Amino acid sequence: MKSQTSGSYTIVLRLEIEQNVAFIEIANAIHEAGGEITAVDIVNSGKLLTTRDITVSVSNSENEAALIESVRNVAGVKVVNFSDRTFLMHLGGKLEIQSKVPIKNRDDLSHVYTPGVARVCMALHHDPAKAYSLTIKRNTVAVVTDGTAVLGLGDIGPIASMPVMEGKAMLFKEMAGIDSFPICLNTKNTEEIIQIVKSIAPVFGGINLEDISSPRCFEIEERLKQELDIPVFHDDQHGTAVVMLAGLINALKIVNKRMEDIKVVFSGIGAAGVACTKMLMAAGVKHIVGATRSVGILHRGENYSNPIFQWYADHSNPDNVTGTLSDAMLDADVFIGLSGPNVISVEDLKKMAPDPIVFAMANPNPEILPEVAEPYVRVMATGRSDYPNQLNNVLCFPGIFRGALDCQATAINEKMKLAAAYGIASIVQDDERNEQYIIPSVFNNRIVEVVRKKVIEAAIETGVARKIPHEFV
Ligand SMILES: NC(=O)C1=CN([C@@H]2O[C@H](COP(=O)(O)OP(=O)(O)OC[C@H]3O[C@@H](n4cnc5c(N)ncnc54)[C@H](O)[C@@H]3O)[C@@H](O)[C@H]2O)C=CC1
Ligand SMILES: CC(=O)C(=O)O
Numbered sequence: 013m014k015s016q017t018s019g020s021y022t023i024v025l026r027l028e029i030e031q032n033v034a035f036i037e038i039a040n041a042i043h044e045a046g047g048e049i050t051a052v053d054i055v056n057s058g059k060l061l062t063t064r065d066i067t068v069s070v071s072n073s074e075n076e077a078a079l080i081e082s083v084r085n086v087a088g089v090k091v092v093n094f095s096d097r098t099f100l101m102h103l104g105g106k107l108e109i110q111s112k113v114p115i116k117n118r119d120d121l122s123h124v125y126t127p128g129v130a131r132v133c134m135a136l137h138h139d140p141a142k143a144y145s146l147t148i149k150r151n152t153v154a155v156v157t158d159g160t161a162v163l164g165l166g167d168i169g170p171i172a173s174m175p176v177m178e179g180k181a182m183l184f185k186e187m188a189g190i191d192s193f194p195i196c197l198n199t200k201n202t203e204e205i206i207q208i209v210k211s212i213a214p215v216f217g218g219i220n221l222e223d224i225s226s227p228r229c230f231e232i233e234e235r236l237k238q239e240l241d242i243p244v245f246h247d248d249q250h251g252t253a254v255v256m257l258a259g260l261i262n263a264l265k266i267v268n269k270r271m272e273d274i275k276v277v278f279s280g281i282g283a284a285g286v287a288c289t290k291m292l293m294a295a296g297v298k299h300i301v302g303a304t305r306s307v308g309i310l311h312r313g314e315n316y317s318n319p320i321f322q323w324y325a326d327h328s329n330p331d332n333v334t335g336t337l338s339d340a341m342l343d344a345d346v347f348i349g350l351s352g353p354n355v356i357s358v359e360d361l362k363k364m365a366p367d368p369i370v371f372a373m374a375n376p377n378p379e380i381l382p383e384v385a386e387p388y389v390r391v392m393a394t395g396r397s398d399y400p401n402q403l404n405n406v407l408c409f410p411g412i413f414r415g416a417l418d419c420q421a422t423a424i425n426e427k428m429k430l431a432a433a434y435g436i437a438s439i440v441q442d443d444e445r446n447e448q449y450i451i452p453s454v455f456n457n458r459i460v461e462v463v464r465k466k467v468i469e470a471a472i473e474t475g476v477a478r479k480i481p482h483e484f485v
């Protein structure tokens with residue numbers, strides 16, 4: 013288990029170091045200030061001075077400032093400059109669009125543009141279904157947000173959401189070869205969002221809704237599913253639910269418990285929490301209790317103004333217990349956090365049933381830090397890349413859309429999602445599975461292919477595939 017530092021915050025220090033300085037002095041200064049060296053590169057080596065770039069993980073900006081000061085205090089070392097690698101990687105944005113056909117002369121131009129393009133336009137006018145063969149539609153997904161529930165940062169608006177949406181688009185491309193584009197809308201109006209997405213839909217083979225807060229996200233997705241003939245998938249709901257289920261399938265094998273027998277406590281009854289709850293119900297879990305910061309445990313006998321809370325209270329909590337999240341933790345086999353940072357404590361973990369499973373999935377900071385929870389839990393997972401067992405929807409959305417696009421699915425339905433979850437879980441073999449390895453790594457190159465295959469099979473079986481890829485005939 014790693015220390016308090018976060019790999020998501022890395023700085024690079026460029027140092028000029030006099031020859032008489034031992035590197036251990038610098039390493040100690042960094043370590044004592046709470047940093048973790050992750051890479052050392054020599055930029056220049058001279059007789060009197062060596063210039064090195066030192067990459068260091070830091071936990072926050074105070075930690076960064078203290079660390080730089082600490083290195084400055086080492087005699088014979090000059091801090092030439094320092095840069096935040098994360099910001100450097102965002103300079104100018106993270107995406108670009110490239111054309112597939114070179115335009116070198118007038119002849120090329122007359123084919124890709126006017127006059128040649130007119131014949132292609134008319135072919136599409138006569139048969140719009142040809143868009144899947146003659147335009148970018150078949151491989152292009154819109155990543156649509158209104159910036160209201162960005163990670164766990166909340167309603168930070170469309171501009172501030174762009175780095176996440178560009179990141180999602182990058183992941184589509186890097187992992188599944190899908191072209192996608194961030195569409196960050198300057199409106200929170202449900203009806204307006206629905207109309208905008210419907211209006212831009214002709215260009216796209218699928219719509220990935222992202223970081224739209226609940227309860228609006230439910231209506232937006234439902235309406236778009238009904239009114240569009242391309243898959244509409246709210247990633248925070250369904251991508252998260254697929255991955256959470258995959259992790260739980262494997263975690264339960266480790267603790268030798270069955271879905272039917274476990275008690276699961278949810279913190280955060282938003283987009284992700286509700287979808288994960290429904291996914292667990294579909295997988296056979298009977299005892300689910302949900303709690304929120306504002307109203308505590310959701311239970312019958314209370315009138316909730318939020319219709320989703322009312323649905324939740326009516327469909328969960330079989331013993332109709334009341335109280336706080338902390339009260340709900342008594343005898344829970346599994347805790348699933350889709351809320352915010354530090355909402356549970358070690359005392360809460362101590363109340364859980366033997367062999368507790370804790371999925372603290374809030375981003376960027378989980379409901380409890382693994383280094384705090386680890387002594388009290390059997391299986392621990394977070395949404396982050398810098399701890400073992402990363403439960404993040406990135407394990408799902410590239411493969412699920414790859415499958416949906418390849419069979420020109422009209423929808424991504426429950427069977428396709430369940431198939432994706434069991435597919436992801438199956439990648440961890442019986443002889444590999446352990447407390448630190450319940451879910452394949454994001455970099456496991458089998459994930460997209462396995463999910464794609466399972467999703468296409470389920471799409472064909474449920475009649476939503478418009479095209480049967482040749483290997484499935
Ligand atoms: N690991 C993963 O793959 C994913 C993680 N998430 C995380 O789950 C959380 C919720 O996301 P959504 O459901 O999309 O948002 P949402 O806005 O639909 O719902 C948020 C829910 O969390 C509760 N909440 C928010 N901040 C809280 C805090 N500080 N303490 C206690 N409760 C808090 C809210 O009351 C609400 O019930 C976020 O942290 C997000 O990063 C969401 C999707 C995927
Ligand atoms: C991973 C993700 O989609 C989120 O935290 O919102």
Ligand SMILES: [Mg+2]
Pocket residue numbers: 163222223247248
């Ligand atoms: Mg999200």
